[in-house]
Amino acid sequence: MATPSSPRIAVIIAAAGSGARLGGDIPKPWRLLNGQSLVERAWRSFCPESLHVERIVLAVDAPYLPATLEFASASLVPLHAVAGGATRTASVRHALREIPDSIDLVAVHDAARPFWPVEIWADLVDAAVRVGGSVPAVAVSDTLKRVQGSTLETVDRAGLWAVQTPQMFRADLLHGAHEAAQRDGIDATDDAELVRRVGGATEVVPSSAANFKITTAADWALAEHLSEQGNAPMAMRIGFGYDAHRLGGPGPLMLGGVRLADSGGLIGHSDGDALLHALCDALLGAAALRDIGHHFPPDDPRFKGCDSRELVRETVQLLRVAGFAPAQADATVLAEHPRLAPHVTAMCTTIAADLGLDPGRVSVKATTTEGMGFVGRGEGIAAQVVATVLPIRQGTPR
Ligand code: CTP
Numbered sequence: 117m118a119t120p121s122s123p124r125i126a127v128i129i130a131a132a133g134s135g136a137r138l139g140g141d142i143p144k145p146w147r148l149l150n151g152q153s154l155v156e157r158a159w160r161s162f163c164p165e166s167l168h169v170e171r172i173v174l175a176v177d178a179p180y181l182p183a184t185l186e187f188a189s190a191s192l193v194p195l196h197a198v199a200g201g202a203t204r205t206a207s208v209r210h211a212l213r214e215i216p217d218s219i220d221l222v223a224v225h226d227a228a229r230p231f232w233p234v235e236i237w238a239d240l241v242d243a244a245v246r247v248g249g250s251v252p253a254v255a256v257s258d259t260l261k262r263v264q265g266s267t268l269e270t271v272d273r274a275g276l277w278a279v280q281t282p283q284m285f286r287a288d289l290l291h292g293a294h295e296a297a298q299r300d301g302i303d304a305t306d307d308a309e310l311v312r313r314v315g316g317a318t319e320v321v322p323s324s325a326a327n328f329k330i331t332t333a334a335d336w337a338l339a340e341h342l343s344e345q346g347n348a349p350m351a352m353r354i355g356f357g358y359d360a361h362r363l364g365g366p367g368p369l370m371l372g373g374v375r376l377a378d379s380g381g382l383i384g385h386s387d388g389d390a391l392l393h394a395l396c397d398a399l400l401g402a403a404a405l406r407d408i409g410h411h412f413p414p415d416d417p418r419f420k421g422c423d424s425r426e427l428v429r430e431t432v433q434l435l436r437v438a439g440f441a442p443a444q445a446d447a448t449v450l451a452e453h454p455r456l457a458p459h460v461t462a463m464c465t466t467i468a469a470d471l472g473l474d475p476g477r478v479s480v481k482a483t484t485t486e487g488m489g490f491v492g493r494g495e496g497i498a499a500q501v502v503a504t505v506l507p508i509r510q511g512t513p514r
């Protein structure tokens with residue numbers, strides 16, 4: 117079957133193992149690495165738009181199905197969960213049942229590999245389209261020995277590669293490989309082996325040793341060290357937003373979600389609340405989620421005359437889906453008139469309520485520009501906001 121040049125891609129995440137070699141009370145996929153379970157880290161890693169993944173199927177231990185389904189509302193890519201099997205092969209087979217016929221390529225990934233290099237994705241897709249399958253791998257560089265007691269015999273390492281995941285296959289090939297494996301009672305530690313058994317070709321895509329599989333306590337310690345070093349997924353992030361609107365609308369004049377006057381409003385497609393728009397941009401910017409115009413286009417009738425507080429609340433939802441929550445915001449409003457000081461407390465309280473924060477986490481300051489520029493001439497009002505967001509720490513499943 118020909119695979120189109122823009123294939124439809126789904127991902128299976130094998131996360132139903134117990135992690136016997138790692139040990140501990142919590143199954144390996146649910147252990148927290150720098151505050152985030154390996155399962156969550158795995159599915160989030162396939163969510164970036166640039167990967168074009170249209171479905172993620174997680175195979176988890178049955179008691180963890182409810183916890184896994186809780187993720188679904190937070191994922192930008194539709195997320196499905198199935199109960200895994202007694203072996204990795206069985207877990208992947210169960211997940212394959214949730215792959216619709218419309219899918220061209222299926223990538224299978226181990227939750228136990230938290231550092232897969234996203235930059236190999238395009239090569240994996242290319243190779244899978246061309247030959248049917250692709251695997252990330254690293255050429256073995258150590259001298260290899262077969263050990264029998266104290267007799268150490270060197271094994272020729274030419275042509276030996278350590279293979280990793282995500283492994284990508286044409287969907288029909290992977291389905292066929294798993295059907296054959298089940299029929300023949302075969303278990304393998306990866307899918308490329310099952311595909312080979314049915315005569316499928318698989319190409320190696322050079323990867324990095326950083327994509328190791330957490331198997332032992334020493335691997336866990338290394339993973340903790342690496343994740344704390346980069347710390348990117350869990351660090352506080354800062355965003356900045358700016359907006360300005362022209363005065364002279366019919367009103368009311370809305371600023372910071374507060375009605376300042378019944379007439380003489382700001383002109384805008386929505387209610388023109390420059391402060392709340394700058395706040396949305398600051399929050400979106402902190403999470404690298406583009407800007408307010410991208411999510412709430414001015415030509416969309418849904419936002420005509422709308423209450424900008426709704427945009428703030430929707431922005432908070434967008435952040436949540438991306439794994440962030442607002443932590444704090446500091447705003448400066450530039451306006452010649454009206455005097456804002458009497459309204460600042462109300463603005464802070466309103467904004468804090470929409471962000472789900474204590475009012476003490478929100479600050480609104482006001483300044484004139486001493487008669488200079490468009491603000492000084494009373495032509496418009498501008499606002500600048502700096503906001504910080506924090507990653508949402510998902511606990512272990514209940
Ligand atoms: N896996 C799975 N279903 C199983 C066994 C393993 O989905 N029945 C998954 C694991 O959760 C892991 C991946 O397959 O993400 C690779 O397996 P491995 O590293 O061997 O994990 P475990 O089998 O959990 O560990 P161990 O072999 O030490 O028990």
Ligand code: MG
Binds near residue numbers: 133
């Ligand atoms: Mg195992």
